[in-house]
Amino acid sequence: MKTFLIALCSCLSIAVANAQTHSGNRAENLRVADQSTRARLRLTTSVTKERYSLEAGSAFLRWTLVLTYTNVGPRPILLDKTSSFIYRAMVSRNLKSASAKKYEYDHSSFYADFRAAGVRTESAPEEAAFVKLNPGESYSLEKDFGVQLYDGTKDNEDLLRTGNHFLQVGVMTWYYLYPADTYREQWRDKGYLWSQNMTSMPMPFLVKKPDGKN
Numbered sequence: 001m002k003t004f005l006i007a008l009c010s011c012l013s014i015a016v017a018n019a020q021t022h023s024g025n026r027a028e029n030l031r032v033a034d035q036s037t038r039a040r041l042r043l044t045t046s047v048t049k050e051r052y053s054l055e056a057g058s059a060f061l062r063w064t065l066v067l068t069y070t071n072v073g074p075r076p077i078l079l080d081k082t083s084s085f086i087y088r089a090m091v092s093r094n095l096k097s098a099s100a101k102k103y104e105y106d107h108s109s110f111y112a113d114f115r116a117a118g119v120r121t122e123s124a125p126e127e128a129a130f131v132k133l134n135p136g137e138s139y140s141l142e143k144d145f146g147v148q149l150y151d152g153t154k155d156n157e158d159l160l161r162t163g164n165h166f167l168q169v170g171v172m173t174w175y176y177l178y179p180a181d182t183y184r185e186q187w188r189d190k191g192y193l194w195s196q197n198m199t200s201m202p203m204p205f206l207v208k209k210p211d212g213k214n
Contacts, residue, residue: 039192040073041133043200045169048142052149052208061160061207062146067171067200069140071133076191078130080173083198084143088170090199091147091160098166098202105147105160119175125183132191145169149207162209166202173198 049064067084071077091105092098131139147167150159173194174180180195187193 038073038075039077039194040071041077041079041194041198042070042072043171043198044068044070045167045200045203047203047205053146059149059151060146061149061205062144063205065143065145065169066140067143067169068138069133069198070138071135074135076135077133078127078187078191078193079133079139080175080194081129081131081139081141082175083171083173084141085172085175086143086145086169087172087197089145089147090168090170092166092168092202093164095166095202098168104165105158107147119177123176124178125176125180127187127190130193160207162207164204164206166204167200168202169200171198171200 044067046066046068047063048066051062053060053062069079069083087109089105089107090098090101090103092103097103133139148159150157150161173196180193184193184195
């Protein structure tokens with residue numbers, strides 16, 4: 001009987017310990033998820049310079065884009081100061097199509113190695129490389145970017161034609177091979193470390209006719 005009671009107590013102790021561990025893990029997961037939910041960042045774009053160019057026989061509309069990140073959540077956010085690598089461009093005819101993700105132009109960038117994409121393969125994240133955005137604050141940086149235009153040939157029928165359009169860009173914000181979660185926990189008292197890719201709000205633009213008229 002005594003042996004049975006000892007075994008029963010041991011089982012109960014293990015069960016309680018497991019329950020506490022599970023509860024602790026669950027609480028930690030909920031805490032991290034809550035941080036992520038409450039951290040909200042918005043990306044908008046605007047144009048400071050615009051030009052049309054002919055490159056290797058292809059027509060392009062190029063801009064100097066201003067990428068503006070705004071903290072629209074209730075808690076501070078830490079954002080990499082160099083968050084400007086555009087890996088995807090999506091163009092829609094109107095806002096309804098943009099909302100439905102029905103793009104007339106969808107171009108993704110592909111690179112042979114991490115360095116070309118801006119990934120810092122040899123360095124670990126340092127706090128000085130990030131800007132702290134308190135609720136309501138914004139951070140902007142410039143990026144040269146362009147879209148390819150329809151030139152009248154059959155091979156380029158899926159490119160952009162004259163008229164009004166809306167541009168969205170996908171931007172990468174984490175440039176390290178190190179996992180963000182480690183540093184997010186380390187710097188959590190300073191703010192939520194942002195590492196997710198961003199998609200900008202639709203920006204209207206006009207592709208003019210070759211003679212420069214609207």
